[in-house]
Amino acid sequence: MVARAQNFVCQSCGAASARWAGRCDACGAWNTLVEEGAATPARGSRKGRLFVIEPLKGQTLEAPRLPSGVAEFDRVTGGGLVRGSVLLLGGDPGIGKSTLLIEVAAAYSRRGQRAVYISGEEAVAQVRLRAERLGLAEAPVELAAETAVEDIVATLSHGKPPQLLVIDSIQTMWTQTVESAPGTVTQVRGAAGELIRFAKRSGTSVILVGHVTKDGQIAGPRVVEHMVDAVLSFEGEGSQQFRILRAIKNRFGPTDEIGVFEMTGSGLREVANPSELFLSERDLGSPGTAVFAGIEGTRPLLVEIQALVAPTSLGTPRRAVVGWDPSRLSMVLAVLEAHCGVRLSGHDVYLNVAGGLRIAEPAADVAAAAALVSSLAHASLPADAVYFGEVSLSGAVRPVAQTAARLKEAQKLGFGRAIVPEAARTEAPPGFALATIAALSELVADIAHAGKPPLRRVGNREGE
Ligand code: TYD
Ligand code: MG
Numbered sequence: 001m002v003a004r005a006q007n008f009v010c011q012s013c014g015a016a017s018a019r020w021a022g023r024c025d026a027c028g029a030w031n032t033l034v035e036e037g038a039a040t041p042a043r044g045s046r047k048g049r050l051f052v053i054e055p056l057k058g059q060t061l062e063a064p065r066l067p068s069g070v071a072e073f074d075r076v077t078g079g080g081l082v083r084g085s086v087l088l089l090g091g092d093p094g095i096g097k098s099t100l101l102i103e104v105a106a107a108y109s110r111r112g113q114r115a116v117y118i119s120g121e122e123a124v125a126q127v128r129l130r131a132e133r134l135g136l137a138e139a140p141v142e143l144a145a146e147t148a149v150e151d152i153v154a155t156l157s158h159g160k161p162p163q164l165l166v167i168d169s170i171q172t173m174w175t176q177t178v179e180s181a182p183g184t185v186t187q188v189r190g191a192a193g194e195l196i197r198f199a200k201r202s203g204t205s206v207i208l209v210g211h212v213t214k215d216g217q218i219a220g221p222r223v224v225e226h227m228v229d230a231v232l233s234f235e236g237e238g239s240q241q242f243r244i245l246r247a248i249k250n251r252f253g254p255t256d257e258i259g260v261f262e263m264t265g266s267g268l269r270e271v272a273n274p275s276e277l278f279l280s281e282r283d284l285g286s287p288g289t290a291v292f293a294g295i296e297g298t299r300p301l302l303v304e305i306q307a308l309v310a311p312t313s314l315g316t317p318r319r320a321v322v323g324w325d326p327s328r329l330s331m332v333l334a335v336l337e338a339h340c341g342v343r344l345s346g347h348d349v350y351l352n353v354a355g356g357l358r359i360a361e362p363a364a365d366v367a368a369a370a371a372l373v374s375s376l377a378h379a380s381l382p383a384d385a386v387y388f389g390e391v392s393l394s395g396a397v398r399p400v401a402q403t404a405a406r407l408k409e410a411q412k413l414g415f416g417r418a419i420v421p422e423a424a425r426t427e428a429p430p431g432f433a434l435a436t437i438a439a440l441s442e443l444v445a446d447i448a449h450a451g452k453p454p455l456r457r458v459g460n461r462e463g464e
Contacts, residue, residue: 008020008035009184009185010027010029010033010185012029012222013026013027013029013223020033036179036185064083065078065081065252066080066081066163066164066205067079068081068108069110070103071270073259075258076232076246076247076259077247077253078250081205082205084200084202084203085206085230085252086207086230087207088208088210089101089207089233089234091211091233091234091235093211095243096261097234099134099268100243101166102131102141103268104164104207105117106139109141114161114162114163115164116144116166117142118146118165120147120167120172133266134267136267142162147172147173147174148174149174149194165195165199166207167208167209169210170188170192170195171210173188175193175194185223189227196228208224229250230249230250232246232247236263236356241264242263242271242274242356244258244259244357254297257297257298257299258274258297260277262277274299275303278354278357284383285380286380287379288306288307288375289371289381290304290305290370290371291304291305292304292367292388293367293409294364295401301357302409303353303359305324305351305368305370305371306353307349307350307368307374307375308348308350314348317344317347318348319348319349320351321352323352323353323357324351325360328365331391332368333349335395339440342373342444351372363400366391366421367386369440369444370443370447373448377447385416385418387419387420388406388418395441396439396440397422397439397443403420403423403424404427407420407427407429408429411431417432417433418434419437420434420435421437
């Protein structure tokens with residue numbers, strides 16, 4: 001059989017090939033091919049077993065979704081874990097995956113659900129120590145340090161199945177059905193397959209922890225991404241305290257919601273109002289920053305966009321962007337050049353979304369343009385203003401969804417005015433000033449002219 005012969009498996013993408021090669025043909029990664037045993041040895045031929053086929057219309061007795069009570073976690077999963085579903089949580093080592101999951105397990109157990117936490121990386125005592133540090137020592141979570149999937153499944157198949165099973169991590173698990181060494185793609189896939197079967201059979205919701213490699217992929221278990229119901233990623237900047245939980249794939253819920261946490265000395269704290277956090281270190285009064293009133297999922301989120309525009313010393317000016325779509329930046333730069341008379345071809349342009357957040361909304365166009373022009377003109381923008389609006393290739397500023405929610409959030413956080421598309425005119429909350437713009441060129445003119453008085457200049461920091 002051809003499939004049996006292909007036993008060099010790429011540890012990055014899972015592609016199999018018959019011969020060893022220095023570079024994987026499928027994903028281009030170097031030195032990732034490892035010889036592995038055949039996935040599942042043929043067990044000899046057997047007759048098909050008969051199973052019951054059920055009608056679509058039927059009764060599901062239990063609530064299909066179990067909320068944990070950790071609001072930020074529930075938001076990202078779409079209202080809690082679905083019974084019998086399997087979720088993969090990816091993230092850099094040390095980002096706080098184990099911390100998050102012991103907190104989630106504790107929250108479930110405190111609600112009277114059976115929650116089991118299996119660590120393949122740490123001893124029970126270590127997990128217990130962490131729980132003590134988090135003030136969760138009294139929570140009725142059941143612990144074990146195990147790596148053999150068959151043993152785990154056999155143990156949990158006795159008695160009432162748990163509502164939640166945490167496997168930390170999938171890379172440490174191994175199954176007897178596969179001959180390869182633990183940590184290889186074949187093992188990870190085999191172990192995940194066993195656990196997924198257990199989840200579907202018992203109705204237990206399973207969370208698998210997956211490590212992420214340096215280049216941002218969930219190592220090895222990329223193949224697992226296709227097998228599970230949801231993939232969440234836990235992200236954060238090493239130097240900063242906050243962490244963002246984001247759904248990359250979710251068969252049962254949205255993928256645009258984010259959950260925000262802050263890592264403290266006593267565990268992860270939920271951040272119910274992330275705008276406050278993202279704006280807390282604002283550098284008031286310096287040119288090149290604009291506050292964008294965005295929406296993440298269903299929640300308004302204010303975030304600072306920072307730009308630096310400086311004359312270039314290179315033949316080809318640099319364009320670097322963190323937290324936003326580079327092609328969106330190119331488009332805004334092109335519109336500034338073509339329709340607003342702003343010459344940027346001799347300048348390096350850097351754009352950064354503060355706090356490590358990633359923005360996908362086109363509504364950020366106006367805020368990004370404001371930050372860019374503010375930096376170029378050395379004119380700081382009013383500290384109490386927020387910006388949003390989509391820019392079209394013709395230079396027109398187009399309306400965006402959920403204007404009222406954006407403005408309300410801005411007012412709640414002490415902002416007094418907004419620079420917005422014309423359609424937003426009727427949506428201002430009382431006491432909130434709106435400046436509407438029909439074209440990006442109006443914004444540019446405003447920043448360039450009003451750069452003198454009512455806006456403050458560099459070095460003039462009386463607003464702080
Ligand atoms: P951990 O959950 O072990 O990360 P992961 O499982 O993703 O590898 O978290 C490890 C980091 O979190 C470690 O650097 C210490 C920090 N931390 C805190 O700051 N406060 C805490 O209460 C805990 C438990 C960890
Ligand atoms: Mg861990």
